[in-house]
Amino acid sequence: MWQVIKSVLAAFFGVQKERQRRRDFEEGRPGHFILVGLGAAAVLVGLVVLVAVLVAR
Amino acid sequence: MSRRLAWLSGSGVMGLSAQAQASGWNMPVGVTDISAEIYSLHMTIFWICVVIGLVVFGVMFYSLFRYRRSRHPEAANFHENTTVEVIWTTLPLLILVGMAVPATATLKKMYDTSDAELDVMVTGQQWRWRYEYLGEEVAFTSNMSTPRAQIRGEEPFGEHYLLEVDRPLVLPINRKVRFLFTADDVIHSWWVPDFAVKQDTIPGFVNENWVRINEPGIYRGQCAELCGMDHGFMPIVVHALEEDEFDAWLAERRDEAAEEALGVDRDWALEELMARGEEVYGAICASCHQVEGQGMLPTFPALAGNERLIDDLAWHSDTVINGVSGTAMPAFRSTLNPVELAAVLTYTRNAWGNDTGDTVQPAQIAEQLAR
Numbered sequence: 001m002w003q004v005i006k007s008v009l010a011a012f013f014g015v016q017k018e019r020q021r022r023r024d025f026e027e028g029r030p031g032h033f034i035l036v037g038l039g040a041a042a043v044l045v046g047l048v049v050l051v052a053v054l055v056a057r
Numbered sequence: 058m059s060r061r062l063a064w065l066s067g068s069g070v071m072g073l074s075a076q077a078q079a080s081g082w083n084m085p086v087g088v089t090d091i092s093a094e095i096y097s098l099h100m101t102i103f104w105i106c107v108v109i110g111l112v113v114f115g116v117m118f119y120s121l122f123r124y125r126r127s128r129h130p131e132a133a134n135f136h137e138n139t140t141v142e143v144i145w146t147t148l149p150l151l152i153l154v155g156m157a158v159p160a161t162a163t164l165k166k167m168y169d170t171s172d173a174e175l176d177v178m179v180t181g182q183q184w185r186w187r188y189e190y191l192g193e194e195v196a197f198t199s200n201m202s203t204p205r206a207q208i209r210g211e212e213p214f215g216e217h218y219l220l221e222v223d224r225p226l227v228l229p230i231n232r233k234v235r236f237l238f239t240a241d242d243v244i245h246s247w248w249v250p251d252f253a254v255k256q257d258t259i260p261g262f263v264n265e266n267w268v269r270i271n272e273p274g275i276y277r278g279q280c281a282e283l284c285g286m287d288h289g290f291m292p293i294v295v296h297a298l299e300e301d302e303f304d305a306w307l308a309e310r311r312d313e314a315a316e317e318a319l320g321v322d323r324d325w326a327l328e329e330l331m332a333r334g335e336e337v338y339g340a341i342c343a344s345c346h347q348v349e350g351q352g353m354l355p356t357f358p359a360l361a362g363n364e365r366l367i368d369d370l371a372w373h374s375d376t377v378i379n380g381v382s383g384t385a386m387p388a389f390r391s392t393l394n395p396v397e398l399a400a401v402l403t404y405t406r407n408a409w410g411n412d413t414g415d416t417v418q419p420a421q422i423a424e425q426l427a428r
Contacts (some may be wrong), residue, residue, distance in 0.1 A: 015142040055161055 004028065008036045012044070085250050088272040088297070092253035094163050102156055109152070170265045173235030177226070181238075181245025181258035181280065183385075184287035184344065187392060188226050191237070195310040198392055199224045200340040201290045205348065208290075220277045223340055225294035229303035230270045238264040242387060243285060249278035249293055257282060270297045287344055320396045321419045327403065330416055334404025337397045342405075345385065350409045356385055361409035370415060374402055374425060395423040 007024050010016040024033070086096045178189040182198070189196040202223045206212040215221070228234050238247055240258040248255040252268045278293035298306060339348065342360075346352050350361035360366060366373050377398060380388035389398065399419040406413045 013143075013146060015139060015146055017139050018137055055165075 001032075004032045004036050005040075008033060008040050011037070012040060087251045087253050088270055088274065088276065089252050089268050090271070091163070091167055091268075092251065094166070095253045098160055098163055101159070105152065105156065167266070170235045170267045172233060173267055174232045175229065175234045176237065177228070177234060178237045178239070179226075179247050179258060181240035181242075181247065181284070181291075182392065183242050183285050183387065184280075184291040185341070186226075186247070186291060186293060190307065190310075193307060193311060194314050195307060196314075197224050197310075198341070199226060199294070201292055203290075205343070217277070219289065220279070220292045220294070222292055222294045225275070225296045227296045227298060227303065227306050228268070228270060229300045230273050230297050231300060232303075233267055233269045235265060235267045238266065241391075244282050245280050245284045245291070246282035247278070247293060248281035249276050249295060251276040251278075252295075255281055273297050273299055290344065317394060317396055321394075321423050324420075325396075325399070325416065325418060327407070327414075327416045330400045330403035331407060333396065334400035334402070335408070337393065337401040338404050338408075341389070341393070342401065350405065350411075360405050361411060363411070366405065367411055367413055370402075370406070370417070373406070374398075374417065374422065377402060378422070378425065390426060395419040395426060398422045398426075 003024075007016065007020060007028070010020070084096060084099060086093055176191040178187075178191055180187040180189070185198050185200045187196065187198045199222045201219065202221045203215065203217075203219050204212065207214055207218060236247070236254070236256070238256050238258040239262060240260045242260060244260070245258045246255060247258055252270070254266050254268060256264050256266045258264065274297055276295045276297065278295075280288055280291045280293075282288075284291075345357040346360050347357070350359060352359035352361075376386065378388065378390045380386050393401070396419045399417045399422045402417040402422070403415065405411065406415045406417070
């Protein structure tokens with residue numbers, strides 16, 4: 001699980017180690033990455049909204 | 058009357074004041090705190106870009122030179138360096154956030170229109186600006202005053218070619234002025250570089266912006282949103298006055314408006330209406346229907362010798378007051394007051410050989426407007 005989160009965060013950042021990428025493709029299940037990815041996207045949107053609200057106050 | 062004329066021909070009276078000693082290559086520093094702030098933001102970001110450009114191109118040219126083929130015939134063969142990738146992703150992120158923080162702070166100030174001391178409604182129309190001092194009973198339209206002969210190249214250009222108007226917007230310095238922007242027909246944009254204000258005026262919407270001018274002077278701008286044939290011929294001129302001068306000016310305009318309102322009730326002579334009508338016609342109508350009323354076919358019909366106009370006063374006045382939907386003829390019921398409407402109707406019914414002898418009285422028009 002922790003590995004999946006780390007890989008999703010790396011994808012959001014846009015940089016990933018080649019070794020990790022290979023391992024994800026060999027061992028991981030696509031469904032996990034998709035679910036965690038959707039969750040991370042929701043968190044990102046929430047963070048942007050939070051910053052906007054704080055700044056606009 | 059002479060004071061009015063002095064005001065009408067105001068451009069140039071105050072001369073070139075604090076307005077831009079700019080080189081013309083950069084945006085102006087302007088005459089408001091906000092415009093100065095925007096200028097310094099612009100320069101900060103410009104220098105950041107210069108540094109980035111120097112570093113990036115420096116590294117590039119250095120590498121090209123240092124690792125040129127004659128010195129290094131064997132190409133290096135490596136792939137991927139996570140550390141470097143992280144650095145070149147993080148660095149731009151930090152730079153962008155670093156630029157966004159001061160930019161957002163300025164943006165917040167620009168949008169804070171609270172506590173204004175004066176409200177001015179700015180309405181874009183094809184092709185002029187209308188200014189209304191809300192709560193002051195003062196409103197007027199501002200038309201370009203550059204003679205058509207200059208535009209057609211028959212006369213040499215004046216000093217403020219295409220950037221001069223008959224009635225400038227007059228504002229006080231050191232007071233927060235809130236603008237409410239809208240338009241009657243299409244989207245225009247009210248742009249005065251020295252105020253760092255460029256705001257779209259959109260039919261059915263009201264946009265807001267504000268200025269607090271620091272320096273008295275004359276500031277010029279233009280419509281910045283393509284809005285039709287005379288888009289280039291609807292300039293903006295703002296006279297920024299000392300506060301007491303502004304108050305005196307506003308009081309004078311208020312008196313004038315009151316006097317004009319009285320004018321509705323009295324009977325006007327033909328000559329009076331003709332003189333006033335010619336003024337209004339030149340400012341409002343002539344850009345389409347032409348100075349001699351010959352029009353510009355097929356879009357703008359001729360008024361001189363127009364039989365329907367001559368025969369049918371009711372149709373004529375309805376056309377001017379309410380416009381003709383589906384054509385370029387706008388409604389002038391809110392742009393012109395009853396005296397101006399009556400004058401321009403009288404003028405077009407008697408000028409250029411349309412010798413109907415009709416006088417249209419302002420009272421008649423006021424009655425028609427109330428219906």
